[in-house]
Amino acid sequence: MKNRVVITGMGVVAPNGVGISQFTEALKNGTSGITFHQQLKDLNFSCQIGGIPNVTNELQSKYFTDLQLRGFNSSGILYGCIAGIDAWKDAGFYMNPDSELDYETGLIFGTGTSGVEKFREAIYKLDDGQVRRLGSTVVLQTMGSGVSAYLGGMLGLGNQVTTNSSACTTGTEAVLMGYDRIKSGKAKRMLVGSCSDHGPYVWGGFDAMRVMTYKHNGDPEKGSRPMSASASGFVPGSGAGALVLESLESALERGANIYAEVLGGEVNSGGQRQGGTLTAPNPEAVQRCIKNALKQSKINSSEIDVINGHLTATSKDALEIENWTKALGRKDGDFPFINSTKSLVGHCLAAAGAIECVASVIQLKEQFVAPNLNCEDLHEDIKELIPTSKVPTQSINGNVDIVAKASFGFGDVNVCVLFKQFIP
Numbered sequence: 001m002k003n004r005v006v007i008t009g010m011g012v013v014a015p016n017g018v019g020i021s022q023f024t025e026a027l028k029n030g031t032s033g034i035t036f037h038q039q040l041k042d043l044n045f046s047c048q049i050g051g052i053p054n055v056t057n058e059l060q061s062k063y064f065t066d067l068q069l070r071g072f073n074s075s076g077i078l079y080g081c082i083a084g085i086d087a088w089k090d091a092g093f094y095m096n097p098d099s100e101l102d103y104e105t106g107l108i109f110g111t112g113t114s115g116v117e118k119f120r121e122a123i124y125k126l127d128d129g130q131v132r133r134l135g136s137t138v139v140l141q142t143m144g145s146g147v148s149a150y151l152g153g154m155l156g157l158g159n160q161v162t163t164n165s166s167a168c169t170t171g172t173e174a175v176l177m178g179y180d181r182i183k184s185g186k187a188k189r190m191l192v193g194s195c196s197d198h199g200p201y202v203w204g205g206f207d208a209m210r211v212m213t214y215k216h217n218g219d220p221e222k223g224s225r226p227m228s229a230s231a232s233g234f235v236p237g238s239g240a241g242a243l244v245l246e247s248l249e250s251a252l253e254r255g256a257n258i259y260a261e262v263l264g265g266e267v268n269s270g271g272q273r274q275g276g277t278l279t280a281p282n283p284e285a286v287q288r289c290i291k292n293a294l295k296q297s298k299i300n301s302s303e304i305d306v307i308n309g310h311l312t313a314t315s316k317d318a319l320e321i322e323n324w325t326k327a328l329g330r331k332d333g334d335f336p337f338i339n340s341t342k343s344l345v346g347h348c349l350a351a352a353g354a355i356e357c358v359a360s361v362i363q364l365k366e367q368f369v370a371p372n373l374n375c376e377d378l379h380e381d382i383k384e385l386i387p388t389s390k391v392p393t394q395s396i397n398g399n400v401d402i403v404a405k406a407s408f409g410f411g412d413v414n415v416c417v418l419f420k421q422f423i424p
Contacts, residue, residue, distance in 0.1 A: 002183060003182055003183050003184075003185060003247040003248065003249065004183075004247065004248035004249075004261065005179050005182045005183055005245050005246070005247060005248070005261065005262045006245070006246055006247075006248050006251050006258045006259075006260065006261050006262070006422060007243050007244065007245060007246075007258065007259040007260050007261075007262065007361055007419075008090075008091040008092070008189075008244050008245075008246045008251050008256040008257060008258055008259065009087040009088060009089070009090035009091025009092070009093075009242075009243065009244030009259075010086075010087050010090055010241075010242065010243050010244070010259060010358050010361060010362075011082070011083035011084060011085065011086025011087035011088075011090060011193075011240075011241070011242040011358075012083055012086075012239070012240070012241050012242070012355060012358045013053045013055065013079040013082050013083045013195075013239045013240045013241075014026075014033060014051075014053060014237075014239045014241070014345050014348070014355050015033025015034065015035075015050075015051030015052055015053055015237050015238070015239060015344075015345045015346060015348075016031050016032060016033030016051070016344050016345055017031075017033070018053055018054060018055060018059070018082070019086060020086070020090065020358075020362070023358070023359075023362070024362050024366060026344065027341075027344070027359055027362060027363070027370045027395075028366070028368060028370070028395050029395070030344065030370075030371040030373050030393075030394070030395065031344065032220075032221040032224070032343075032344055032345075032373055033051045033053070033237070033344060033345050033346070034049055034050065034051050034220045034221055034223050034224055034235050034237075034345075034346055035049065035050070035051075035052070035220050036048060036049050036217060036218075036220050037049065037050055037052070039199075039200060040200060040203075041217070043200050043204075045200065045203075045204070045207050046207055046210070046212065046214035047203075047207055047212035047213055047214050047217070047223075047233070047235065047236070048217040049213075049216060049217055049220040049223050049235055050198065050203065050235060050236045050237060050238075050346060051198075051224075051235065051236070051237030051238065051239070051345045051346035051348065052198045052237075052238055053079060053198075053238065053239045055078065055079070055082065059082070060078065060082075063081055063082050063085055064078075064081070071135040071137055072137065072141065073115070073117045073118045073121060073141065074114060074115035074117065074118050074141040074142070074146065074197065075117070075197045075198050075199070075238065076111055076113075076114055076115070076147065076195040076196050076197035076198075076238070076240070076350075076351075077114060077115065077141060077146050077147045077150055077195065079195045079196075079238065079239050079240035079351070080109055080111070080147040080150075080151065080193065080194075080195030080240040080242070081147065081150050081151055081154065082240070083193060083195070083239075083240035083241055083242040083354075084107075084109060084147075084151045084155075084191055084193060084240075084242040085151075085154065085155070086242065087191060087193070087242035087243060087244050088155055088191060088244060090244070091189075091244035091246070091256060091257075092254065092256055092257070093155075093244075095154060095155060096156075097154075097156075099155075099156045100156070101156050101158040102155075102156055102157055102158050102159075103158035103159060104158075104159060104187060104188040104189060104250075105155075105157050105158070105159055105187065105188065105189040105190070105191070106157055106158075106159030106160040106161055106178075106181065106187045106189075106190050106191075107148055107151055107152050107155075107157050107159075107160070107161045107162070107190065107191045107192070108148070108160070108162055108163070108164055108174045108177045108178050108181075108190060108191075108192050109147050109148045109151060109163055109174065109191070109192065109193050109194065109195070109242070110163055110164040110165055110166070110170035110171060110173065110174045110193070110194035110195075110350060110354075111144060111146075111147055111163060111165060111170065111194060111195050111196065111350050111351075112165060112167065112170065112196055112202075112349055112350030113196075113197060113202060113350075114141070114142060114143065114144055114146050114147065114197065115141040115142035115143075115146060115197070116197050116199070116201040116202050117197070117199060117201065118138060118141040118142050119142050119201075120201060122134055122138050122142070144163055144165060145162065145163035146163075147163060147195055148161050148162055148163040149161075151191065155191070157191070159181075159186070159187045159190070160181065160186075160187065160190075164177060164194075165350065166409055166411070166413050166415075167349075167350065167409030167410035167411055167413060168310065168347070168349060168350070168352050168353065168407055168408065168409035168410065169267075169353055169407040169408065169409035169413050169414065169415040170194040170350040170351075170353055170354075170407075170409070171192075171193060171194030171241055171350070171351060171352065171353025171354025171355065171356070171357060171407070172265075172353035172354070172356070172357055172405060172406070172407040172415040172416075172417055173267055173353065173407075173415045174192040174193060174194055174353070174354065175192050175243060175245070175262065175265075175353075175354075175357055175417055176265045176266075176267055176415060176417055177190075177192070178190030178191075178192035178245045179245055179262045179264070179265070179417075182245055182246065182247050188246065188247050188250045189244060189245065189246045189247075189250065190244075190245045190246075191242060191243075191244055191245075192242070192243055192245055192354075193240060193241050193242030193243060193354040194240065194241065194350050194351050194352075194353055194354040195239070195240035195350065195351050195354075196237075196238045196239065196240070196348050196349040196350040196351035196352075197238060198236075198237075198238030198239075199238075202236075202238070202349070203236040206234075206236060210233070211233050211234060211279075211314060212233045212234055212235065212236060213225075213231075213232040213233040213234065213235060213313070214232070214233070215232045216232075216235075220235075221373075222374055223235045223346075223374075224313055224342055224343050224344070224345075224346050224347075224373065224374060225313045225343065225373075225374040225375065226309075226311040226312060226313040226317055226340035226342050226343050226372065226374075226375065227311060227313075227317050227321070227340065227372060227375050227378060227379055227382055227391055228313065228374055228375045228376075228377050228378065228379060229377040229378065229379045229380060230377055231313040231314070231317065231379070232313075233313060233314060234312045234313050234314060234342065234346065234347040235313070235342075235346035235347065236346055236347060236349070237342075237345045237346030237347055237348035237349070237351075237352075238348055238349070238351060239345070239348050239351045239355055240351050240354065240355070241351060241353075241354030241355035241356070241357060241358040242354065242358075243354070243357060243358065243361070245262060248261075258422045258424075259361050259364070259365050259422070260361045260364045260365060260419045260420060260421060260422050261419070261420045261421075261422045262417065262418070262419060262420075263297035263298070263299060263402070263418040263419070263420050264293065264296035264297035264298070264417070264418060265293045265296060265297065265415065265416050265417035265418060266289050266290075266292040266293040266295075266296055266414075266415070266416055267289070267413075267414070267415050268285055268288060268289045268292070268413075268414050269285065269411070269412055269413050269414065270282025270284070270285030270286065270412035270413075270414065271285070271412065272411075272412045276412040277412065278410060278411060278412065279410055280316065280412070281316065281319070281320075281323075281408050281412060281414065282412055283319065283322075283323050285412070285414060286320075286323045286327070286408060286414050287323050287326050287327040288327075289406070289414040289415070289416050290323070290324065290327035290328065290404070290406065290416050291327050293404070293406075293416035293417065293418060294418070297418040299402065299418065301327075301328035301329055301330060302330070303401070303402050304328065304336045304402050304403075304404045304418075305336055305337065305399070305400045305401055305402055305403065306336055306337045306338070306339070306360075306363060306369055306400055306402075306403045306404070307324060307336050307337070307338040307339075307403070307404045307405075307406070308338075308339060308340075308341060308356055308359060308360040308363075308403060308404070308405045308406075309321075309324070309338055309339070309340050309406060310340075310352075310406055310407050310408045311338075311340035311342060312340075312342060312347050313340075313342065313343075313347075317379065317382070318379055318381035318382050318385075320408070321338070321381075321382050321385050321386060322385055324338070325385050325386070331385055331386060332385075332386065332387065333387055333389075333390075335385075335386040335387075335390050336390070336404075337369045337390055337391075337392060337396070338386070338390060338391060339369065339370050339371065339372050339391070339392065340372055341355065341356045341359045341370065342356075343371075343372050343373035343374055343375065344370075344373055352407065353405075353407040353415065356405060356407070357405055357417070357419075360403045360405045360419055361403075361419055363400055363403060364400055364401075364403055364419055364420070364421045365421075367397065367398065367399065367400055367421075368395055368396060368397050368398070368400070369392055369395065369396040369398065369400065370395060371392050371393050371394050371395050371396075372391055372392060372393055373393070375391055375393055376393055378391055400421065401420065401421050402418060402419070402420050402421070403418070403419045403420075404416060404417075404418055405417050405418075405419065
């Protein structure tokens with residue numbers, strides 16, 4: 001059985017927009033979600049800016065009961081549940097605590113670290129001998145699969161319910177894992193995505209590694225500069241993205257709105273060989289991942305209109321462009337348009353792949369190419385590979401049929417997925 005797989009619902013909690021409508025406008029307008037954070041300055045961070053979604057107490061109360069929110073201190077799970085529930089409702093379903101168990105629908109929702117703030121809170125209470133005051137939700141808020149446990153129960157999902165974790169590739173990998181399950185006939189629908197906590201206890205290690213920018217604390221929106229000659233490291237971000245994947249047959253049966261089709265993709269690893277390390281990609285493996293994604297999707301490289309890259313504003317951006325040119329066999333004026341959503345929201349770590357998959361599908365549905373913020377000074381090494389016109393700094397309206405989305409993560413892991421405009 002080889003089912004076609006489509007996207008029938010989406011949700012997003014991003015630094016520059018909560019909800020698909022707000023996020024779409026931010027993408028079109030090139031609106032940044034990067035702001036200054038006094039807490040980072042007080043803690044002597046070199047990078048004192050970051051992307052944190054604007055989730056108010058009023059908004060939280062629309063998704064959680066007062067009882068659920070009591071002692072709740074895990075921003076990643078919060079973001080994941082909001083994005084996941086929004087995607088579920090967007091697909092035409094309801095959240096009903098008394099609903100029938102749905103054995104046809106599952107969930108793969110990833111994260112990197114979960115509930116770091118809750119861990120910190122628990123450590124202080126334990127050190128003070130207050131073990132009985134930890135509360136009943138500490139385990140659920142701090143276990144890796146906390147987000148999938150919360151969502152699975154809120155929605156009553158009876159198929160596979162699990163959490164994946166593969167650094168920056170997590171969200172994109174979750175899309176392909178859900179796609180595989182539907183394509184093989186093991187599920188009709190899969191809610192997929194990923195989330196990431198915000199704050200100093202998540203971001204501190206990266207600041208210590210000196211991979212985050214320190215040059216734009218006074219001008220936060222200028223800080224995230226993928227592909228720019230003046231890039232000086234990434235800006236940390238947080239949030240969540242979610243997509244409802246569904247077999248085409250099921251979607252058509254119920255007359256669902258279809259955003260796009262998932263054509264296929266590839267997951268692999270560079271094995272930390274041939275130049276690959278814990279923090280740097282093996283170029284041969286990256287190119288192989290892209291080529292195999294095309295092969296699995298049964299398309300030619302010439303059919304790709306837009307690439308939504310990984311592109312973090314570090315020294316590896318030029319290498320990523322080089323890998324794309326080699327894998328696609330396209331360079332100079334023949335190269336597709338390319339953008340980095342990170343220029344608008346920062347690097348949302350484990351949430352990055354899912355948020356950027358949502359951004360990719362929005363560009364297909366709305367037929368535009370999102371701009372690259374802060375890239376008026378394209379890096380010289382990139383200019384030698386592709387023309388400046390292929391890295392738009394303003395939104396471009398036009399025919400977008402296929403978008404390639406790739407993520408490359410710590411541990412030398414790679415994912416590439418192909419999305420196609422759905423035409424009935």
